[in-house]
Amino acid sequence: MNHLTEPTLKFRYDYDYLICFKPKERCGTWLGRMFGHVILFRNITATTSIRIETTLGGTLIVPYKCNVREILPELICDFSTHVWNVKHEDMAGVNIMMVNSCVGIIKNMLGIKAWWIILPKQLENYIKKGR
Numbered sequence: 001m002n003h004l005t006e007p008t009l010k011f012r013y014d015y016d017y018l019i020c021f022k023p024k025e026r027c028g029t030w031l032g033r034m035f036g037h038v039i040l041f042r043n044i045t046a047t048t049s050i051r052i053e054t055t056l057g058g059t060l061i062v063p064y065k066c067n068v069r070e071i072l073p074e075l076i077c078d079f080s081t082h083v084w085n086v087k088h089e090d091m092a093g094v095n096i097m098m099v100n101s102c103v104g105i106i107k108n109m110l111g112i113k114a115w116w117i118i119l120p121k122q123l124e125n126y127i128k129k130g131r
Contacts, residue, residue: 018044020079021124036120038102044068054102
């Protein structure tokens with residue numbers, strides 16, 4: 001068996017993510033005030049959660065020692081929130097049009113390959129419609 005026909009290791013995704021969109025009026029940075037911002041929470045039903053805060057130039061991962069449901073009332077005050085389930089099929093292939101921004105990084109993490117989505121509002125509208 002050569003390297004082209006060897007079985008590949010598959011990872012299990014099937015995660016529920018809480019996607020939080022911050023309207024541009026509530027953002028503190030000048031870039032945020034122009035376009036808005038989006039963050040992501042993973043492990044939203046577990047006892048520990050991870051907040052993925054994306055910024056230009058990198059990704060900050062913040063662990064929470066609580067269930068996201070416990071902090072949901074606070075999130076709803078500042079963010080428009082949506083739940084998105086990532087399936088293994090969503091992660092097949094490469095997102096070649098990823099821009100190093102909050103939207104680009106989160107699209108890549110969610111397996112969304114819609115190249116025309118570049119702003120938080122466009123991503124929110126896409127998520128509201130569903131797949």
